[in-house]
Amino acid sequence: MSAQPRRNVVTNALAQIGEAGLFLLTLLAAVPRSLRHVRETVRQLWFVGAMSLTIIMVCGLFVGMVLGLQLYYVLSIFGGTAASGTVVAIAIYRELGPVVTALLFAGRAGTSVTAEIGLMRATDQLAAMEMMAVDPIAYVAVPRYLAGLIAMPLLCAVFCALGIFGGHLVGVTWLGIDNGTFWSNMTATVDVWKDVVNGILVKSLAFGAVVSLIAVYQGYTTPPTSEGVAYATTRTVVASSIAILALDFVLTAFLM
Amino acid sequence: MSQRNSYAVGTGLFIVLGFAALAYLATQTTSVANTHQGASYTVQAHFANIGQLKERAPVKIAGVRVGQVRTIALDPKREAADVTLAIDERYSHIPDDSVATIFTSGLLGDQYVGIEYGNSKKDLAEGATLARTKPAQQLEEMLGKFFGAGGVADNLGGSYVLKARFSNVGALSVGAPVKMAGVPIGSVMAVHADPVKLDAEVELAIDRKYDQIPDDSAAAVFTSGLIGTQYVAVQPGGSPEFLKNGDEMVLTQSAMQLEDLIGKFLVNGSPTEKKEAPAESPAGKH
Amino acid sequence: MTTFAAPTEPLVRIRGLTTVLNGKTIFDALDLDIPRGKVTAIMGPSGTGKTTLLKHVTGQMRGDAGQVLVDGQDVPELSREKLFALREKIGYLFQNSALLTDFDVFENVAFPLRQHTQLPEVLIRNIVLTKLQAVGLRGAAGLMPAELSGGMARRVALARAIVFDPMLILYDEPFVGLDPIALSQVLKLIRTLNETLGITSVLVAHELEAIKQVADHVYLIANGKVVAQGDPKTIAEDGSPWTRQFFGGAIDGPVPFQYPADDYAQALGLAGARA
């Protein structure tokens, strides 16, 4: 990359956001062209989605277990352990599920997408595709973007299911909260639209869109050097984490 | 080629798993699980007070969900609530003299209708009315029971009464526990303002088991944690005489206001000293 | 869309191409023709812009002025669709192979076929294996790019470049890293492709001996211009100072060995001594 004019942190960040936005338009414009590369999207879905399942499941289980334990301690002060099912479900659906899944996804899949695309540029693979009359935006960028977008809500749903299971395991199986109470309180309070749809679907789709965009954009625009790829990978994690948490606040304010 | 197919299969499995999880969460852990699908029959019940009972609340027998509340309406003639229960067709052998009660799942949980079987040979039929009902219990009663640690408040025969005066009881309410060394020994039976002395008179019901409390013991209104409920703590004195039924505890310490606490914390004492003095009981000597 | 130019018309016609990169003039009103059905070699010192020239021909880069006509179409002016349609007819061997690291050797060679055709799997297999056999790597079909040596990767990239039997193949340094046996095999391959299929070939290479065996015509580029051209067998003896220096390997001469820079002594802080 040519030496950039020195800019301060704020204008730099704004410029990056602007460039990422334009890049998103490029991506969206290329979606129709990438329909012929459906197979590639499926393959990427395997890498970013299915391959992230293990970490998502393990983390979901532990988050649910910790939540079950903490809630038991806190709620037993008020004699309200019966509410733990409700609180586990609502906390996981509304916040922990989408946010933790997105953070894990950024670390597990986002970085690998950035590094992969960055190295493809560094080793002229993107240029080689251009030369074989294959549009790298449509063949490399869009499938990874779409795969991230599709994978996120699915991973989030799996995370939430394991979280509920973990909460149930600790609360009911180990600490002896009544099984029926646990479920009936949950089903009485949790709402499909406000909790499941807004949390799992809307939030995680939004996070998926943002994290995938950041990952693909960073990979696509990184200077083709090993240092450039390293920086881009770091930036993917940092920018994704900030974006997830900031967006979470905005979405919560609007949705809930 | 086979490499390509295995991706497709794995990805397909992943998508199916994700949607299955989503479908499970959406239908089994939310109120959707409560919307009834199978055939059911309806019965009526009249309650004097339904508390927080809502439509779609579960109807349970022996803790098992058998149906749900369909409608709730006020019967203006009788000042009673008319509740329609939709009960699953499978549970059609409910004796017609069964008792319907409004229960609360746990302390903070939602309310539901519990049915306890009667002895009649006849079953409840579609449109029938459950004649025997028990209304929702009020939270105050519940609290009394709960904090009474083993039903002290209920079982007045097993307890004796002490009095204590506080210049400020904070948010102390009837039913709050009385603790000694952190162990509940009774509960607050009554709190009322004294129109003459302009302070609060509190009656404490103490379990008979604890009848050897020295008569110079102090009573203090404490808060469990920062946001917890308030309770009366008894700090035993050293006198050989014991408190008897109807005695008054003269050494008391009033509830601290949150503002005072914060003031103390921030200003390091001085402005609080002044406020602390009137907080002492008139007979206080420390 | 393809305007059929007369067979005598050169396939690639470059006129007045001027390119400035980072303030350095790479091409200075360059004129160059690649005749149809012939093997043309392009030589020149490192860093003169041979790779850049190939990138202009394929539309990966645009000059600041001038024309690049390929098969009658002005490349810098083409729309994306037309450019991609043109590129489907051009094979390109990258200087650094640029194999797709995600795929094994077989899939790398099959990649253009899969992207642009709906051929049945059997046919794809046959075409790919034929091309791999031609570069002597049929046995390596199952290896991943990371498991190949530099010379093997070169040959896989070569197989990929020719898999479509394009009308024009651009080879950027195809002989680097090849042992003498592989070298003569590749030479034979280039010759065969040219003779049997009439494929126009452009070779960027430094090996004059190899070029003598395959090329019909050779250009020597230096300082952004064609400084000499002619039959490869005789060009070294044409007597111009450019060819004498370049093929003789002399450091001093009109061809600059140094990348343009400020004064050496000054850079070393000896300016005062000289002044």
Ligand SMILES: Nc1ncnc2c1ncn2[C@@H]1O[C@H](COP(=O)(O)OP(=O)(O)OP(=O)(O)O)[C@@H](O)[C@H]1O
């Ligand atoms: N993207 C770029 N930006 C700026 N300058 C470039 C860029 N690419 C190449 N150059 C410059 O253009 C010149 C020509 O580069 P090119 O790669 O075409 O050389 P070459 O003739 O192929 O050399 P070699 O024989 O070593 O491969 C070099 O001086 C290089 O510094």
Ligand SMILES: [Mg+2]
């Ligand atoms: Mg080069």
